[in-house]
Amino acid sequence: MKHLYLLILLLVTLVSCKKDANQNEGEIAYLGGEIINPSNNYVVLLKGNSVIDTLPLDTKNRFLYKVKELIPGLYTFSHGGEIQMVLLEPLDSIMFRLNTMEFDESLVFTGKGARKNNYLINLYLDGEIEDKQVLGFSHLSPKDFEYKLDSIKEYKLKKLHEFTSRQRTSELFYHLAESNINYDYYLSKETYPFINYTKNERENFESLPVDFYSYRDNIDYNDENLVDYFPYSSFLKHHFENLALTEHFKTSKDSVFSKQSLDYSLIRLQLIDSLMTNENIKNSLLISAIIEFISNNKNVDIYNSMLQSYLAKSTNTKHKEYVSNLVGALISLKPGNPLPNVKVFDVLNNELDLSSVLKNKPCVIFFWSQATMNHVVESHRKVAELKEKYPEVLFLGINANNDSKDLWKKTLEKYHFETAREYLLKNPKEAKQTLAIFPITKVIILNRKGFIENSHANMFSINFEEELLGVINQ
The missing domain is CATH 2.60.40.1120 (Carboxypeptidase-like, regulatory domain)
Known part of the structure; x- marks a missing residue:
């Protein structure tokens, strides 16, 4: 009904x-x-x-x-x-x-038209489960890893053939479904050197069979039908990371992958610009690359080199304006600067200045969004642990991607989150840029005077508590 x-x-x-x-x-x-x-x-x-x-x-x-x-x-x-x-x-x-x-x-x-779409959404959701399986056997040798992947791919193709034998489907649907399966498979191979922690990335690359990436000969870098498809765009993102690191290792003595490396990031922009012709895909990959770089790198003094390279390659005016503003925001978030002020609501619907809720004590500000519920649960669980260990620290949770107070409160209630230090951004779009909230997992650490100690912290990092103790002991 x-x-x-x-x-x-x-x-x-x-x-x-x-x-x-x-x-x-x-x-x-x-x-x-x-x-x-x-x-x-x-x-x-x-x-x-x-x-x-x-x-x-x-x-x-x-x-x-x-x-x-x-x-x-x-x-x-x-x-x-x-x-x-x-x-x-x-x-x-x-x-x-x-x-x-x-x-x-x-x-x-x-x-x-529902059956084909339910099939595609189930492929997407099953892929999230498979990601965990792939992570589970990522420590295997390249040959054994490839064998496991081949088995998953063959099973999914078999199920696709069974579905299309029962349902009348279009060539477009089949192309999308088959591409989902293939690009998920390719993605797992592209990320293998990064998720296999038995060796460093350089050694992992050197241990790969010569034909491990043979499928690259068949990649269509500008498939119009896949321009907006998550599996395709996700593959391309990691594919260019892989290509850039391979090129970076040729001229560098580095042996590990670092998103903070300017040389690696400039190579990544250049490869995207040289191989992509579809403007939509290329611009999306370019903005993803530069935002990752500036969001993971505390050294704002080298932002300009990356920004100028990006501006010369992107053709999306709105993207370029956004990135330029974001760089300006990140510069304002340098350690030693005061926290830029934004408006927030508390659970009683009071409109407040974010700076007004600071209590002259070390502070950790973390962000969350209903779009990533796993992170919502894990971050609040981690904060609960940290509160027990460090009662002298103020922990503030901010919903960064929601205009609805009712939905925000329902989420807090559903998961039994403590509401006393939870806030909702009044103007999410503007505030996310002002505070450079990307990725959503970032954390801002303030000292007891309200000045920024680190605007790019990660509470799940092994160094986080050591960093927190340093602020407490100031």
Whole structure:
């Protein structure tokens, strides 16, 4: 019964559309949905980087939209800072239902075109489970590691063939599903030298069989159908990391991978620029590379070299403006500077200056988002441990990616988080840039005077407690 309203609404819409059936709308499809625990009152539909429309939710948190002049392919829908994909093809009538508190895991499609999308979302979710399996046997020799991967890939291809033998599917769907399987496989191979800790990265590279990366001859660096597909973009990101490190080792005495290396990062930008021709993919990879570099490197004095290289290669004006502003923000977060002020809400709906909640004691500010619930749980568990060991330190939790106070409070309540030192950013978009909140796992450490000690700390680092003790003992 939970989808009955949407299905009736869809039928009404289809009937009413007969009046203008003669109008030239090209190929069409319908997309509708229901959002449980919405973060706001709308859903944004995109194709590539272009916004198609902003779709308002009704009083029951539902919507229905007719996509005219449909370009078959992957579309992105976004709600509350979280995104997911849907494959739309002519005459599809797809409904989805999701709960923002378990965004991906709760997503279910119904209607015409649902089966292919449920298959793709299950591939995505199964891939997250497989990542843990791959991590579990990453210590194996290259030959044994490859054998395990081959078994997983063959099983997934077999299941795909079984699915397509039972269902009528398009060439586009098959290309997406097969690419998901292949690029997940390629990704595991690309990351092997980085996750095998039996040796350092240089030794891992040198121990690989000569044909370990033979699949690279078949990589399409500019597949238009995969431009917006997570498995493809994720593979390319790590692939260029791998290529850049290989080139870096040729001229460097380094033996380990460091995202703080300027030489390595400049090589990475150059490789992306030289191999990618699709502007959307290239610009996404370029901005990912520079943000990783500046977010992991405390030495702001070398930011400019990376920034100038990036600005010369990217063609996305908005990206370039964002990165330039981010570099400025990170410079303002240098150790010894005061914490930039942003507005926050507490659980009683009071609007506060973040600086006003500091208590003349060492402070750790950590951030979280419903988009990464594993991190939410793990970070709060870690903070609970640290509070016991270091009662003289103030720990502040900030939800950095949510406009909804209700959803924020429901999350705090559901997981039984202590609310006394939890806050919600008033203006997440501006505040995330001001505080350079990337990645979401970053932590800011302040001394008892409120000055920055480290704006790029990691509470899960083996050196974190030593760093914390240094601040306590000042």
